[in-house]
Amino acid sequence: MLREWERCPRHLLVSERSNFQLERSRHAAAIRGHPFNCRVSFLIPECGALPDKLKSVIQNFGKYYLVKDLPIHEFVSHDFISIFIKKGAFYALSYNTKIDQDNTVAVLPTGKLILSVDKDTYEELGLQGKPSRYSGKKVMRYIVTIDLTDAAFLPDTKKHKRVLWALKENKPLTFDFLLAWHSTDVEVSTAMSYFSKLKMKEYEPRIASSILRDLHCPILQNSELQGKPEKSCSAHELFDWLGAVSNNVDCNNHSYSFISTYCCPQPSAVLSRACLCTLTGFILPEKIHHLLDHLCQYFDEPKLAPWVILMVHGFADSPVSWRESEHGFHKGGENLYSFVIFNNQDYWLQMAVGTNDDCPP
Amino acid sequence: MEDAIYKTLPSAEAKELNIQVLVMEFLGDDAVLLSCPQGPKESEAFVSAFLKRCLPGLREEVIQERLNRKAVILEHSIKQKKKQKRKRRKGLSAKEKRQLRLFEIKPEQQRYDLFLPLHNLWKQYIRDLCNGLRADTQPQMIQTKLLKADLHGAFVTVKKSKCPTYVGLSGIILQETKHIFKIITKDDKLKAVPKCNTVFSVEVDGFISYIYGSRFQLRSSERSAKKFKMKGSIDL
Numbered sequence: 001m002l003r004e005w006e007r008c009p010r011h012l013l014v015s016e017r018s019n020f021q022l023e024r025s026r027h028a029a030a031i032r033g034h035p036f037n038c039r040v041s042f043l044i045p046e047c048g049a050l051p052d053k054l055k056s057v058i059q060n061f062g063k064y065y066l067v068k069d070l071p072i073h074e075f076v077s078h079d080f081i082s083i084f085i086k087k088g089a090f091y092a093l094s095y096n097t098k099i100d101q102d103n104t105v106a107v108l109p110t111g112k113l114i115l116s117v118d119k120d121t122y123e124e125l126g127l128q129g130k131p132s133r134y135s136g137k138k139v140m141r142y143i144v145t146i147d148l149t150d151a152a153f154l155p156d157t158k159k160h161k162r163v164l165w166a167l168k169e170n171k172p173l174t175f176d177f178l179l180a181w182h183s184t185d186v187e188v189s190t191a192m193s194y195f196s197k198l199k200m201k202e203y204e205p206r207i208a209s210s211i212l213r214d215l216h217c218p219i220l221q222n223s224e225l226q227g228k229p230e231k232s233c234s235a236h237e238l239f240d241w242l243g244a245v246s247n248n249v250d251c252n253n254h255s256y257s258f259i260s261t262y263c264c265p266q267p268s269a270v271l272s273r274a275c276l277c278t279l280t281g282f283i284l285p286e287k288i289h290h291l292l293d294h295l296c297q298y299f300d301e302p303k304l305a306p307w308v309i310l311m312v313h314g315f316a317d318s319p320v321s322w323r324e325s326e327h328g329f330h331k332g333g334e335n336l337y338s339f340v341i342f343n344n345q346d347y348w349l350q351m352a353v354g355t356n357d358d359c360p361p
Numbered sequence: 362m363e364d365a366i367y368k369t370l371p372s373a374e375a376k377e378l379n380i381q382v383l384v385m386e387f388l389g390d391d392a393v394l395l396s397c398p399q400g401p402k403e404s405e406a407f408v409s410a411f412l413k414r415c416l417p418g419l420r421e422e423v424i425q426e427r428l429n430r431k432a433v434i435l436e437h438s439i440k441q442k443k444k445q446k447r448k449r450r451k452g453l454s455a456k457e458k459r460q461l462r463l464f465e466i467k468p469e470q471q472r473y474d475l476f477l478p479l480h481n482l483w484k485q486y487i488r489d490l491c492n493g494l495r496a497d498t499q500p501q502m503i504q505t506k507l508l509k510a511d512l513h514g515a516f517v518t519v520k521k522s523k524c525p526t527y528v529g530l531s532g533i534i535l536q537e538t539k540h541i542f543k544i545i546t547k548d549d550k551l552k553a554v555p556k557c558n559t560v561f562s563v564e565v566d567g568f569i570s571y572i573y574g575s576r577f578q579l580r581s582s583e584r585s586a587k588k589f590k591m592k593g594s595i596d597l
Contacts, residue, residue: 123521123597126528170529 015235039313041278046304064180064282068199073167088183094175111149116319134356205281216264237265311338328356483514521560
């Protein structure tokens, strides 16, 4: 598996070690900076059943909405901005659009509308953008960024009129959107009635949990991010192993297996049981942060487990990975991060991106 | 050539020939061949006497001098054409006109309503050109006509452009150069739009045609004579 990775074009894995209690800890920024998450999973070793506290957390993971044929100019209208953008964190991502061939639109919680459009649409659209970083010599993709919170974007300004004209009259674009909103003081479902005139459907993240038995797991040493031969595994090896565990790849390395020859990195230990819980959907960073806090509290009572792991996968076809850094698909479009939480509140943070991506923060 | 002939002939014969040639020359118009007396001396005397009779105005020395001519070319010589002096152009050259800003429209005359009559005139012109636009007219026929038509006064809109700020610009064409359309917009602004990398749309009585500017980079006078070829696919 490692060899496969090396044969890939450029890919990046950033690993860092810190403590949640430290003031300079960047874990919150890393979570908040990654707006679009499609899968969250966590692995708790030596745990037969999901603790009730965590169960209640994942069952209140918030709703998200799928709106059909939403014209983009809705996002530019003043009503929308004052209701959603200014009063909370609004997340929107076009659904079933492929970043390397279709137009893709996203609204970031910072109030930026990002359109990743192909060359032909860009030429017709009439909005200034910049060429994509990963489209080669002959530019076939452009990124248009509109700041909805900008002071110059008030209604009846020249800029606002131009954007509205471009998206409403010149080139009306409609997409299916995944929407979610996070606000502390307004009920989400009442605000979402704003879109009631369109076809809208409500969803909740799908939860799947399983107990893994007799799992080989690498031995980690908190202070050794690089790993020590014969003593502990490195972060890179752990990253491989996490991929195998979350995809249910067997690590036995049987000679008759033609599917995978992967085996657990050495040194390893055998876990009699481990609890793996996976949520899939359109998951907000705020909820992930909430889940992370609860996972940290897991060690408040003495536990057998040396660590707990939280893995978060981003959408492969989202136009951004972290913050506003451009994201492309290339081979797999992976953008993910994982936390390894040790029982003394230390953590390892691993952030990985594929080829057409900027370095994670 | 005649020199060559003389050389090959014996001298006596040559003299004879010479005389005969001379006689023929003088009598060319009359086309009468006189019977020449034989013998060199006699013939010489005959010639001088004959010439004296024919040309009473000339003195003898002049006639003799004429007879000393060595060769006479009978074929007509080609007249060299005189180089005609080019007529000097009246008025100013294009460069001078440009320097005098004759091609530019004064700011106080840059008004949209001022050019509406031009637009109406252009519409009339297109209708005449296409024998009255009707709904059942074949679009292809209109296309070929429009390709050669004059576009001054047409109302165009920029549909596509590599530069997004040009998109959506619309107005009446006032000037067309090789690379640029000068357009007056409805809010009385004169804009110069490059033809390169731009697609324009022209609307005449419900017929909308698109102009791919990159293929259109010609002066309007040159365009009327150019043959446009079909190309597989065009990008802008």
